[in-house]
Amino acid sequence: MPEVYDNGTEIEVRDLNLWYGDNHALHDISIDIPKNSVTALIGPSGCGKSTFLRCLNRMNDLVKSCRIEGKIHIDNQDIYSKDVDVVDLRKRVGMVFQKPNPFPMSIHDNIAYGPRIHGISKKNIDGIVEEALKSGALWEEVSERLDKSALDLSGGQQQRLCIARTLAVKPEVILFDEPCSALDPISTSKIEELILELKKDYTIVIVTHNMQQAARISDYTGFFLTGELVEFDRTTQIFESPQEKATEDYITGRFG
Numbered sequence: 001m002p003e004v005y006d007n008g009t010e011i012e013v014r015d016l017n018l019w020y021g022d023n024h025a026l027h028d029i030s031i032d033i034p035k036n037s038v039t040a041l042i043g044p045s046g047c048g049k050s051t052f053l054r055c056l057n058r059m060n061d062l063v064k065s066c067r068i069e070g071k072i073h074i075d076n077q078d079i080y081s082k083d084v085d086v087v088d089l090r091k092r093v094g095m096v097f098q099k100p101n102p103f104p105m106s107i108h109d110n111i112a113y114g115p116r117i118h119g120i121s122k123k124n125i126d127g128i129v130e131e132a133l134k135s136g137a138l139w140e141e142v143s144e145r146l147d148k149s150a151l152d153l154s155g156g157q158q159q160r161l162c163i164a165r166t167l168a169v170k171p172e173v174i175l176f177d178e179p180c181s182a183l184d185p186i187s188t189s190k191i192e193e194l195i196l197e198l199k200k201d202y203t204i205v206i207v208t209h210n211m212q213q214a215a216r217i218s219d220y221t222g223f224f225l226t227g228e229l230v231e232f233d234r235t236t237q238i239f240e241s242p243q244e245k246a247t248e249d250y251i252t253g254r255f256g
């Protein structure tokens with residue numbers, strides 16, 4: 001573990017093991033993820049990055065063959081404890097996926113959907129929609145057409161809408177699973193700027209295949225290889241003087 005963090009620890013993972021049937025996909029992962037920071041997870045395809053990310057909001061509960069051992073505490077709560085309400089957990093720990101996935105409804109209703117489910121009264125919804133779209137850096141582009149279909153937005157705008165949708169339910173943590181891999185460079189840089197802005201208020205964990213992206217936007221980086229967390233440290237340390245040879249080989253492009 002690198003250090004005691006200025007803003008404290010948001011996510012504490014200890015001895016996490018995960019199996020899909022007989023496939024032991026995560027081995028003894030222990031990590032402290034700092035609050036109000038961007039943590040990037042890198043590593044070659046199939047090394048378990050997304051699997052690990054999905055453990056943090058129990059998305060793997062949806063996979064029948066999946067079995068998990070170990071401990072994950074978020075903001076000091078054991079998220080695998082029997083009394084945890086998974087719907088509430090996924091509100092606290094939002095997720096943005098590789099492909100933008102807006103609902104087939106208006107821009108306004110995409111954002112209003114979550115707050116409505118969580119019982120926010122009608123009179124407060126419009127304010128929440130505006131605030132979320134502003135925080136998602138999309139308001140100026142869509143404020144005149146909130147009632148139009150979200151599916152008519154560009155890919156980059158759809159991804160910012162999905163981020164705004166996540167923000168509308170006031171999460172503590174946002175998980176990003178390769179959020180820019182379907183986007184062009186301009187849309188990618190807008191999302192990166194947005195992530196840097198969001199870390200003031202949220203804890204961010206991002207899986208990325210793009211090492212320049214990890215270097216540009218993250219404060220901390222974890223390197224995964226065949227289901228193990230090989231190294232976790234400040235991003236500058238990982239990229240400038242990694243402690244493990246495997247990390248160095250990966251970031252210098254020798255494999256993966």
Ligand SMILES: Nc1ncnc2c1ncn2[C@@H]1O[C@H](COP(=O)(O)OP(=O)(O)OP(=O)(O)O)[C@@H](O)[C@H]1O
Binds near residue numbers: 046049051065
């Ligand atoms: N839903 C699933 N059911 C069964 N096995 C799975 C499932 N999801 C992932 N796996 C397996 O778990 C291992 C880790 O996969 P995972 O998708 O987490 O890797 P990754 O590092 O995110 O890969 P990529 O960068 O290609 O997305 C692989 O062996 C994969 O086949």
